[in-house]
Amino acid sequence: MATSNEPDPRFDSQVLTYKPESIIAAIETYYKALSKLPYVEESHIISPPTSGWPNITESNFAPLEKTNTVINLLKHLPYLQNPEKEKGYAIAFGTFPIDYTAAPFREPIDIQEAKNFKPDLAWPEDAVKGWVIPLTMSEDNYWGNWWLLDTTDGTVTDWAHNNSTEADVDYAPDDPRSWRNTCGETKKLEDLLAEWRSKFESLHWVAFADPTGREKVWNDEDIQRDEDTEHCEELQAIIRKHGWPVNFKRQECKEALETWMEDHQT
Structure with missing residues (x-):
């Protein structure tokens, strides 16, 4: 040492x-x-x-x-x-x-x-x-x-x-x-x-479970758009809809994200 x-x-x-x-x-x-x-x-x-x-x-x-x-x-x-x-x-x-x-x-x-x-x-x-x-x-x-x-x-x-x-x-x-x-x-x-x-506070990164239940950090920075990019943008929209970052309704937002996850399960 x-x-x-x-x-x-x-x-x-x-x-x-x-x-x-x-x-x-x-x-x-x-x-x-x-x-x-x-x-x-x-x-x-x-x-x-x-x-x-x-x-x-x-x-x-x-x-x-x-x-x-x-x-x-x-x-x-x-x-x-x-x-x-x-x-x-x-x-x-x-x-x-x-x-x-x-x-x-x-x-x-x-x-x-x-x-x-x-x-x-x-x-x-x-x-x-x-x-x-x-x-x-x-x-x-x-x-x-x-x-x-x-x-x-x-x-x-x-x-x-x-x-x-x-x-x-x-x-x-x-x-x-x-x-x-x-x-x-x-x-x-x-x-x-x-x-x-x-990255997280700007919502370029969004942490949440994916529809399979895997813990995941989504991002919108990939050069090539794919389904993950679209999902990240959907999650961003939900978070912003609930007032991020100024008047954020955290619990309501989390419930909305959980509903999104359930809706996207296959």
């Missing part, structure tokens, strides 16, 4: 600093913003007690082989609970938040099941470092993203081992950040979440 940060070539040689309070605030702000839309329920956003989540301890999380810095961060993060959905809420395309307060991370941790919450099972040579922790998981390791938080500098990197989105800039082989060279892009967590939030 790096003890001091060098200029980062992926950020115009800025020297980045890990600030756990900024990570916590960014995640909380993002979840609360999502709860204003008719998908995520505010009651499913859970905040830690003052002493932190009781199951997230050095002894319980020892099998994960993570640093004390990682464990302390996870202990004080807000989480988005899974309201009996297969993978929980979709918070970006095919991307789901990991709740480290829930099974299989409850005490005692189910280490075999916990292996499903890491992206590196098929790439043992690229095992996620001890100071790095997944904040999200992809829907199926092909669709969606594993975003990995590096606690040396507060950045997140897209695992991206199954596609061609490798970043243009690599780190030197002896740089502790060189694990990112086989991954995708690296961003500051605050910037990534702000980008996603803008």
